[in-house]
Structures are given as structure tokens and as C-alpha cells.
Amino acid sequence: MRKQVIAGNWKMNKTHTEAEDFAQTVKNDLPAAEQVESVICAPFPFLQKLVEVTKDTPLEIGAQNMHYEEKGAFTGEVSPVMLKELGVTYVVIGHSERREIFKETDEEVNKKVHAAFEHGLTPIVCVGETLEQREANKTMEHVEGQVKEALEGLNQQQASKVIIAYEPIWAIGTGRTASAEQANEVCTHIRKALQEKYNGDVAEAVRIQYGGSVKPANVDELLSQSDIDGALVGGASLEAASFLKLVEAGKHE
Numbered sequence: 001m002r003k004q005v006i007a008g009n010w011k012m013n014k015t016h017t018e019a020e021d022f023a024q025t026v027k028n029d030l031p032a033a034e035q036v037e038s039v040i041c042a043p044f045p046f047l048q049k050l051v052e053v054t055k056d057t058p059l060e061i062g063a064q065n066m067h068y069e070e071k072g073a074f075t076g077e078v079s080p081v082m083l084k085e086l087g088v089t090y091v092v093i094g095h096s097e098r099r100e101i102f103k104e105t106d107e108e109v110n111k112k113v114h115a116a117f118e119h120g121l122t123p124i125v126c127v128g129e130t131l132e133q134r135e136a137n138k139t140m141e142h143v144e145g146q147v148k149e150a151l152e153g154l155n156q157q158q159a160s161k162v163i164i165a166y167e168p169i170w171a172i173g174t175g176r177t178a179s180a181e182q183a184n185e186v187c188t189h190i191r192k193a194l195q196e197k198y199n200g201d202v203a204e205a206v207r208i209q210y211g212g213s214v215k216p217a218n219v220d221e222l223l224s225q226s227d228i229d230g231a232l233v234g235g236a237s238l239e240a241a242s243f244l245k246l247v248e249a250g251k252h253e
């Protein structure tokens with residue numbers, strides 16, 4: 001049985017005070033980490049405070065990106081060493097907004113995934129197709145390619161710890177959710193690709209989240225699918241009450 005992972009991706013939202021208030025509000029109401037993993041992936045300036053406020057609570061803190069090098073002349077970048085030192089435990093890698101707006105490539109995503117493991121961070125690797133690709137029946141091919149390139153060179157032990165977030169780009173921030181069946185179909189295909197690349201044990205162990213307009217109203221149906229093991233949530237993770245409902249839903253699956 002795979003444990004569900006409910007992760008909020010705040011993107012570039014909230015003030016420092018709002019971030020701290022959120023953590024203070026949710027931290028005592030979250031289910032135990034043995035039942036469901038809950039994570040907030042916040043902007044860099046809030047990470048230190050969030051780690052401090054959520055210490056000894058089930059809420060884990062993640063970053064939304066990082067560089068793959070440990071240090072050096074990379075103005076404006078943040079390294080895995082810096083995140084680890086803060087007490088951050090997860091990092092979102094290759095979000096479609098980073099791939100589209102900041103032109104991140106599969107090769108960079110792969111380097112970042114390796115860097116995450118070298119520094120003891122759990123990567124949440126995002127994959128997903130555009131509407132154009134879906135309409136051209138290229139979804140499976142595209143997503144499988146992204147997964148295989150992202151995980152290239154990982155050993156079995158590392159691969160089984162990766163979290164993959166399947167986020168169809170046309171469903172992000174649009175209010176348009178993939179149907180639970182559509183989402184599950186792609187997640188099942190991802191699991192098959194993991195079996196081909198590694199083996200059945202790795203394929204069974206990897207958690208695959210769905211992301212794209214997940215909210216309390218549709219989360220139960222999505223999480224009840226056979227190959228969906230959690231959610232990566234943008235908009236609906238910004239309010240404490242809504243985030244708590246999503247995590248609660250993860251506990252029941």
C-alpha cells in the first residue's frame with residue numbers, strides 16, 4: 001500500500017506573515033505522517049520560518065525549484081546544500097511553469113533530480129502534456145519520455161523514492177480538471193514505464209500524484225483511482241481550511 005502525499009505548491013503567492021499564519025493554523029490539525037504525508041512547497045524567503053514553525057509536526061516543507069550545483073557563480077539561484085541546511089525535505093523539480101517560462105530542459109531536470117538525492121531531498125518531479133499534445137494523441141509518448149529522461153541514471157533505490165506529479169498543462173489553474181479516469185490512465189502508463197525502465201518493485205513503490213485544479217470537491221474521486229497516490233495542488237492549497245480538507249481526503253485512501 002502506497003502512502004498518499006498531499007503537497008501544496010504555493011507558487012509566487014503570500015506574504016511572510018500570511019505564510020507563518022497558515023503554518024500556525026494547520027500544524028496542530030494535520031493527521032499523523034504515518035497516515036498521509038503533507039507538504040507545503042513555498043517561496044524561498046518563507047522556508048526558514050516555515051521549517052521553524054512546523055518543527056515536530058507532520059507538515060513537511062519543500063522548495064519549488066533549486067539549482068543542481070552545490071555553489072558557484074549562478075546569480076539568483078539557490079543550491080540543494082542551502083535547502084538541506086534549512087531543514088527543507090522536498091523539492092519540486094521541472095514544474096511546467098519552469099519548463100515553459102524559464103525554459104528548463106529534461107536534461108536540467110535530470111541533473112536536479114540527481115542533486116536532490118545527493119543532498120537527501122525528496123524530488124517531486126512534474127510531467128504533463130499540453131492541450132495540443134493531448135489532442136494529437138501524443139500524451140502517453142510525451143509523458144513517458146519526460147519520466148524516463150528525468151530518472152535517467154538513478155539507481156533502483158533512488159528511483160523508488162521519487163514522487164512523480166502528473167500535471168496536464170491544460171488543467172493547471174484553469175478550473176478544468178482531467179477526469180479521474182483520464183488522470184488515472186496516464187498514471188497507470190507512467191507506472192508501466194517505470195516497470196520497463198526498472199522493475200515491478202520500483203513501479204509499485206513510486207508515488208504518482210495528480211495535479212491540475214485539484215480542490216476539496218474533486219479530490220476524493222481523484223485519490224480513489226488505482227494509480228493516483230496523492231495530489232500536487234496550487235490554488236486550493238493557499239487557504240488553510242481547504243488544505244486541511246485535501247490532506248484529510250488523503251488519509252482516507
Ligand SMILES: O=C(CO)COP(=O)(O)O
Binds near residue numbers: 175214
Ligand atoms: O500547478 C499546479 C500545482 O503544481 C496546479 O495548480 P492549480 O491547482 O492551481 O491548478
